Amino acid sequence: xxxxxxxxxxxxxxxxxxxxxxxIAMVFISLLEGIGILxxxxxxxxxxxxxxxxxxxxxxxAFNLLQTIPNNLVLPMILAIYVLIVIGQNVLQRQxxxxxxxxxxxxxxxxRINTYSLILYSNWDFFIKKRKxxxxxxxxxxxxxxxxxxxxxxxxxxxxxxxxIQIALAFALSPNITIFVLLSGLVLIFxxxxxxxxxxxxxxxxxxxxxxxxxxxxxxxxxIKDIKSNTLEExxxxxxxxxxxxxxxxxxxxxxxxxxxxxxxxxxxxLLIALFILVAINLYQAQSGELMLIIIIFSRLWPRVSGxxxxxxQIAATLPSFKAVMALHKECHADRELECTDKTEPLxxxxxxxxxxxxxxxxxxxxxxxxxNINVNFPVNQTTAVVGRSGAGKSTLIDLxxxxxxxxxxxxxxxxxxxxxxxxxxxxxxxxxxxxxPFLFNTSIKDNLLLINExxxxxxxxxxxxxxxxxxxxxxxxxxxxxIIGDRGIKLSGGERQRxxxxxxxxxxxxxxxxxxxxxxxxxxxxxKIQEAIDRLKGKMTIIVIAHRLSTIRxxxxxxxxxxxxxxxxxxxxxxxxxxxxxxxxxxKKQKEALR
Numbered sequence: 001x002x003x004x005x006x007x008x009x010x011x012x013x014x015x016x017x018x019x020x021x022x023x024i025a026m027v028f029i030s031l032l033e034g035i036g037i038l039x040x041x042x043x044x045x046x047x048x049x050x051x052x053x054x055x056x057x058x059x060x061x062a063f064n065l066l067q068t069i070p071n072n073l074v075l076p077m078i079l080a081i082y083v084l085i086v087i088g089q090n091v092l093q094r095q096x097x098x099x100x101x102x103x104x105x106x107x108x109x110x111x112r113i114n115t116y117s118l119i120l121y122s123n124w125d126f127f128i129k130k131r132k133x134x135x136x137x138x139x140x141x142x143x144x145x146x147x148x149x150x151x152x153x154x155x156x157x158x159x160x161x162x163x164x165i166q167i168a169l170a171f172a173l174s175p176n177i178t179i180f181v182l183l184s185g186l187v188l189i190f191x192x193x194x195x196x197x198x199x200x201x202x203x204x205x206x207x208x209x210x211x212x213x214x215x216x217x218x219x220x221x222x223x224i225k226d227i228k229s230n231t232l233e234e235x236x237x238x239x240x241x242x243x244x245x246x247x248x249x250x251x252x253x254x255x256x257x258x259x260x261x262x263x264x265x266x267x268x269x270x271l272l273i274a275l276f277i278l279v280a281i282n283l284y285q286a287q288s289g290e291l292m293l294i295i296i297i298f299s300r301l302w303p304r305v306s307g308x309x310x311x312x313x314q315i316a317a318t319l320p321s322f323k324a325v326m327a328l329h330k331e332c333h334a335d336r337e338l339e340c341t342d343k344t345e346p347l348x349x350x351x352x353x354x355x356x357x358x359x360x361x362x363x364x365x366x367x368x369x370x371x372x373n374i375n376v377n378f379p380v381n382q383t384t385a386v387v388g389r390s391g392a393g394k395s396t397l398i399d400l401x402x403x404x405x406x407x408x409x410x411x412x413x414x415x416x417x418x419x420x421x422x423x424x425x426x427x428x429x430x431x432x433x434x435x436x437x438p439f440l441f442n443t444s445i446k447d448n449l450l451l452i453n454e455x456x457x458x459x460x461x462x463x464x465x466x467x468x469x470x471x472x473x474x475x476x477x478x479x480x481x482x483x484i485i486g487d488r489g490i491k492l493s494g495g496e497r498q499r500x501x502x503x504x505x506x507x508x509x510x511x512x513x514x515x516x517x518x519x520x521x522x523x524x525x526x527x528x529k530i531q532e533a534i535d536r537l538k539g540k541m542t543i544i545v546i547a548h549r550l551s552t553i554r555x556x557x558x559x560x561x562x563x564x565x566x567x568x569x570x571x572x573x574x575x576x577x578x579x580x581x582x583x584x585x586x587x588x589k590k591q592k593e594a595l596r
Contacts, residue, residue, distance in 0.1 A: 006326050011150055014110045015103045022103070025096050026158050027165065029089055100154075108147040115143055115325065118332035124404035126335040128362065133215035138328055141210050142321040149318030156311035163308065195261040199316035202254045207320035209247050216243065258313060337424075347426035349511060349542065351415045352379040353401060358410035360400060370396040371565045374410070378558075383534075383543040385553035388562035394546045397562070398516055401544065403427055427512075432505035436517040438497045440489030445474060445500060446481040448489075452508045464507040467536065469529035470499035495529070502530060512542045531555075 011019065119126075119135060167182065220227060220236055227236055358374040371393045378384045378401070386394050399405045400412060403424040412419040419427060432452075440448050449461050456464075461481065465471040473496055477483040489497040498518060505513060518530065535555055537543060547553045561569035 011107050014107050026161050104151050122332045122335045123337045133218040137211050137214045142324050145318045145321035146325045152311050152314040159308045196316045198257050199313040203317035203320045205250050213243050346429035349380050354413040356411045358407040360407050369565050376560050376570050380542050382557040384558045385545045385556035386560045392562040393565040430511045432508045432510035433514045434501050434505050434518045438501035442487045444482045449504050452504045464503040467506055468499045468503040468533045470503050515545045517546050
């Protein structure tokens, strides 16, 4: 139950007094319903169908007063009071229902925002460990189920309140018979506990199937080009049919379980009601009027008890979602980093960035280091290239320079000051990053540019586009800046996407520009255009380039060569390129031979 308690604390934080006021109002409604039932006593008595001794059944002064009122006025008065109580009860019920809806959907939104915020402000290591589709599944399906489960728990509490009050009313009428019925109800709940276990098992199955479904769909939509080009449609369709069949079977199994539990419960209830009437008449010599009232009360009570059982099954089915969302919250809290706000000023670098004996590994329990004993400088307003074979640690080094990862040992220094806390966020404010695989949103070019600088004017946008050699092709597009470019910019070529991303990076007016193999997938013409754009930035900002193609770094001021996570060469490009026995010279020689 600790998972449910966690969400109850969350809803307490969100709803506060409103939640408890609603619970108090529910108690009041239950009392009104009880009073309405009690009014049936004099009505039945007046009707003459059954004679009931009012004083014997329920000793209330108000009922005794009815005997002093003329008979022709008693029934109209009772009916008028009854109608007013029912109207008042339903008016109050309507308000409570509306407020409950506001609490439920408001809490759902609160839970979404809270969870998304926790994910968004988690550190980069958190995202490395997590599968993207699992996070999407938690943000959509599992949060919805957890919210619904919280609502089921509140319904469970409401049903308990109604039930306890009506049990108290039944006790006032006949303690012996009420105890018998309560014991019968407890026996039913005891024997129905297997349905709770089965509901929990089906909930776990549903959770795993939902996660697998979304993971598969995400992977296939992302890789649709490979599926089409390799004619994998049939195998992917077979997978889809299989998993949807499993999901269908799981939902049908849950429906069968719920209907079966309800059938057993209602059949058992009918049997027990018949048994308790028999016992009441033969053992307790219950009067017919008293018996009729108890039957009326318990005809209302049994559905409440049935509702309690149903709510418990729903809670059991959603427990896996409770556990998953709670675990995510805890993990995000553990991996939380400082929040970057609009007030965070970009870091002004005067000398440069220095890696002082830095080591880093992704898995602390394994001996392999991604970077080991790195001691290099990145001077301000110079272009530094980082080269090496695949897996040498180039991208890992860049992640450390951007503050996405923290070194396991050693320090990252900016102008001699360790990079920590707010200084880290200020550094990110000063950085623009252009990845190997450029990401663009399925919206207009203008919106993609404004994403990085909301206050940019069209003139500034065109300047950035011209600087990145993108202005010419954007002008040729049907709607220019307002052209919708498709999912991930699919309507543009690879070179065009890369130049738009470079323009976006420049529009931020950074002091540090990081290019992570930004030209590796481009043809020579597009590579040359981007290289020309980068060369125009030399001396104006600190540029760090990761490159596979060594032709893109020929104008670099400094070069750092990595191999298996260690720096094996660093210095001026012109000097390192001349060292024929050096790694850089050897790499240049091999690439020249490959181009012949």
